[in-house]
Amino acid sequence: MGMEQKTHFVVDKSKCIKCGKCLNTCSGMVLGFGPDGYPRMKEFERFGWRGCWRCQHCLAVCPVGAISIFDKKPENSLPKPPAKMGEYMDSLITCRRSCRRFLDRNVDKKIVTSMLSAMEAAPTGGNAQSVEYTVIDDKDRLHEIWRVAYSKMDAAARRHVYTHSFSDFYYGKMKESEKTVRKDDLLFCGAPHLFIAHERCVGKWAEDSKANCNIATAYFELLCNAHGLGTTIMSYSAEVLNELAPEARAMLNIPKDHYMGLIVGFGYPEIEYARGVQKDRRAKIHRYSDGR
Numbered sequence: 001m002g003m004e005q006k007t008h009f010v011v012d013k014s015k016c017i018k019c020g021k022c023l024n025t026c027s028g029m030v031l032g033f034g035p036d037g038y039p040r041m042k043e044f045e046r047f048g049w050r051g052c053w054r055c056q057h058c059l060a061v062c063p064v065g066a067i068s069i070f071d072k073k074p075e076n077s078l079p080k081p082p083a084k085m086g087e088y089m090d091s092l093i094t095c096r097r098s099c100r101r102f103l104d105r106n107v108d109k110k111i112v113t114s115m116l117s118a119m120e121a122a123p124t125g126g127n128a129q130s131v132e133y134t135v136i137d138d139k140d141r142l143h144e145i146w147r148v149a150y151s152k153m154d155a156a157a158r159r160h161v162y163t164h165s166f167s168d169f170y171y172g173k174m175k176e177s178e179k180t181v182r183k184d185d186l187l188f189c190g191a192p193h194l195f196i197a198h199e200r201c202v203g204k205w206a207e208d209s210k211a212n213c214n215i216a217t218a219y220f221e222l223l224c225n226a227h228g229l230g231t232t233i234m235s236y237s238a239e240v241l242n243e244l245a246p247e248a249r250a251m252l253n254i255p256k257d258h259y260m261g262l263i264v265g266f267g268y269p270e271i272e273y274a275r276g277v278q279k280d281r282r283a284k285i286h287r288y289s290d291g292r
């Protein structure tokens with residue numbers, strides 16, 4: 001009976017209506033009806049593919065809030081999002097824009113805490129939840145890292161040494177952008193804060209690990225925009241930390257064997273956008289339907 005105890009799978013029989021939804025959403029297929037007709041957890045060998053995925057779908061799907069698992073109680077879960085969420089998301093995705101000029105002040109800690117709490121629920125392959133988030137939400141702390149990284153990048157550029165995707169031409173353009181769009185900082189676009197998703201990336205699940213990081217990056221970027229913050233997703237700054245300024249990366253305590261492909265700079269925007277853009281990408285959408 002060991003594993004059942006470890007999951008603390010509990011059915012409140014005074015509420016359960018025996019609808020079977022928990023069984024039918026159980027990713028690990030470890031739930032079944034017991035002889036009394038109520039759901040129960042079967043014996044299993046291990047967590048993951050050989051057992052409970054820790055996805056909590058049983059708790060989340062139960063229409064009457066009868067199931068607790070891992071000591072998580074349904075009354076402590078957030079309710080379903082409002083019906084208008086689809087429209088909100090359409091608007092958010094259409095109207096969010098990259099921001100490369102930020103106000104030089106820290107974001108309210110409560111907002112950052114609330115976003116990071118939501119980020120705990122971001123999806124990961126096999127619900128492995130192994131992606132880690134490094135967040136610098138103090139602008140002075142970030143400035144220390146920026147100083148090291150920027151000086152290494154600058155010194156390399158003087159020798160015409162760049163990250164793998166850069167060259168004299170691209171670096172020259174970026175340098176020029178410091179006068180306008182990037183506000184004195186081609187490296188982090190003057191963002192007061194950074195969010196970095198990273199994960200140990202080895203073996204046959206290495207591609208999943210990279211995808212976990214990229215999905216987390218996209219989720220966090222959208223969350224920031226939903227909270228009225230500005231963001232830039234930056235591959236260039238990740239390249240600088242990975243290739244030219246390992247000292248700066250070490251200051252962030254990101255292990256050497258972790259993949260780190262993108263960095264999100266975030267903060268209060270200096271410039272607010274008044275409307276969405278109209279990217280015309282219909283030709284890139286391959287939709288198979290009856291054409292009506």
Ligand SMILES: Cc1cc2nc3c(=O)[nH]c(=O)nc-3n(C[C@H](O)[C@H](O)[C@H](O)COP(=O)(O)O)c2cc1C
Pocket residue numbers: 096097098099100189232233234235236237262
């Ligand atoms: C994978 C990826 C890498 C990016 N790297 C950078 C970068 O290094 N520096 C930068 O200023 N913007 C970077 N961006 C932001 C894009 O330039 C930006 O999304 C694009 O120009 C479209 O603008 P929009 O986000 O306002 O629609 C990156 C975006 C993505 C998705």
